[in-house]
Amino acid sequence: NRQWLLAARPQGAPKLSDFNFVETDIPTPKEGEMLLRTVYLSLDPYMRGRMNDAKSYAEPVAIDEVMVGGTVCRVAESNHPDYEVGEWILSYSGWQDYSISNGAGLLKLGKEPTKPSYALGVMGMPGMTAYMGLLDIGQPKAGETVVVAAATGAVGSMVGQIAKIQGCNVIGIAGGEKKCRSAVEDLGFDACIDHKAPDFAEQLAKACDAGIDVYYENVGGKVFDAVLPLLNPKARVPLCGLISQYNATSLPEGPDRLSMLMGTLLTKRIKMQGFIVFDDYGDRYDEFSQAMSKWLQEGKINYREHLIDGLENTVESFIGLLEGKNFGKLVMQVGPE
Ligand code: NDP
The missing domain is CATH 3.90.180.10 (Medium-chain alcohol dehydrogenases, catalytic domain)
Structure with missing residues (x-):
């Protein structure tokens, strides 16, 4: 063994x-x-x-x-x-x-x-994380702009596709040209921006010309820095993960921007909510499983x-x-x- x-x-x-x-x-x-x-x-x-x-x-x-x-x-x-x-x-x-x-x-x-x-x-923990975080906390409505980080990963790829099913405009963020192309061609996102590009923040702003209504956070760090100024009033931010910080041993260097963050949340009345999938939604597995099985059968989800x-x-x-x-x-x- x-x-x-x-x-x-x-x-x-x-x-x-x-x-x-x-x-x-x-x-x-x-x-x-x-x-x-x-x-x-x-x-x-x-x-x-x-x-x-x-x-x-x-x-x-x-x-x-x-x-x-x-x-x-x-x-x-x-x-x-x-x-x-x-x-x-x-x-x-x-x-x-x-x-x-x-x-x-x-x-x-x-x-x-x-x-x-x-x-x-897709039928387990990551799929359910995408489903619950997006639909319960994100509350996306048709026509709104949804941005998702780690867009081709287990959770992000499902978030974007479920948001497309809801009739949203979906912008992914991923690392590298290959992943970004796949997010558009294979997953049906409207666009996907490479967070490794030197002008990443400018490209994201251009792709989100109507602002961001739902930002599904998987990453944190400089990706969130680029997203924050683009959030619309009443935007929702399901706080799912902060993978860019998981290896960190101390807080990042630089000016303290906490008051700027809180000021933005206040004046734009943004809702940001963390969640732990099975602790918060364990009793809704059947609902998720039925919805996801149906989408898979209908060919609406690419995994x-x-x-x-x-x-x-x-x-x-x-x-x-x-x-x-x-x-x-x-x-x-x-x-x-
Ligand atoms: P992924 O399959 O998305 O794999 C991780 C991806 O994160 C990498 O492929 C990479 O994508 C991206 N990444 C890694 N480091 C960085 C960085 N420094 N900056 C930007 N992107 C980075 O993983 P999962 O889909 O399983 O998980 C996604 C997130 O969801 C994680 O934060 C995880 O902790 C969280 N999660 C939370 C749950 C909850 O209950 N709250 C449950 C399950 C997951 P790329 O190459 O595109 O940058």
Whole structure:
């Protein structure tokens, strides 16, 4: 049983030496338990926060513990009355080949799901994050301008496409020409601006000539700096993530602009609200799942997965996620289906 353990708390960007790749015996399930074999492991930005020993909405991973993570598994052995060998399960088994479960917190994915890994992306946590943040907090109306950062990622790609379904004008922000082109050609956004371009702020202002009514925040930093002056009165800002800050070890240098931010929120009467998807919307999974399944069936949602083979490549792939190397939802193929 191969496992990735957290060896040290990363200072700044995580390094390979912050983790240990170990091999242990495959555990044996007791009565009422089962052995799960990981097929797919989801890599998500929140995992960076779990590596820190800081007070947050979830407990940190302890040193020498297996890194946490959402997984799609198959039942390899079962001493549990409700589960049969071979069944597909959505689990939270972490960065390892095998885990033991008593059934708590698992979701059955059916006998032969057509796309089992979708449960980690479009039909799972990132998809639901996009849906709830945009529709419940963003409240987009037809004709309004919606801007979304990390536009081709797991969450952002769904935000923009759902906003298009609502009849909005959608402007994405992404890193590099290839991702920006794909946001327009594959995802149907009206435009997508490269945040690495030297004149990024000017290009964004030009694309948003009617201002911004909803800004779906995934990134923070200089992307937010460019967005703030473009927000319209009564704009809504679902505050979903701040990935550009996850490796930060101190506050950024420069003048304190907090009073400017608060002044803008006040005079333009802007609503900015943070949320943690399952804490705030866990009871609305069925609503999301029905809406998203229908859109997928109707061909209204295009979903791009970035699949990387081999558990041994997990740390490198995670480091890449924080540098924008993924193009689509990042998923590790840990074992064969
Ligand atoms: P993505 O698939 O979008 O991957 C991360 C992307 O972030 C990268 O590909 C890169 O895209 C972009 N990025 C990374 N660093 C920077 C930077 N310094 N500046 C600008 N962009 C950067 O990840 P997810 O869709 O899974 O997550 C998106 C956001 O949503 C994250 O902030 C995450 O924490 C948050 N989230 C929040 C949840 C909640 O409940 N509140 C639940 C799930 C996710 P590019 O190359 O285009 O720059």
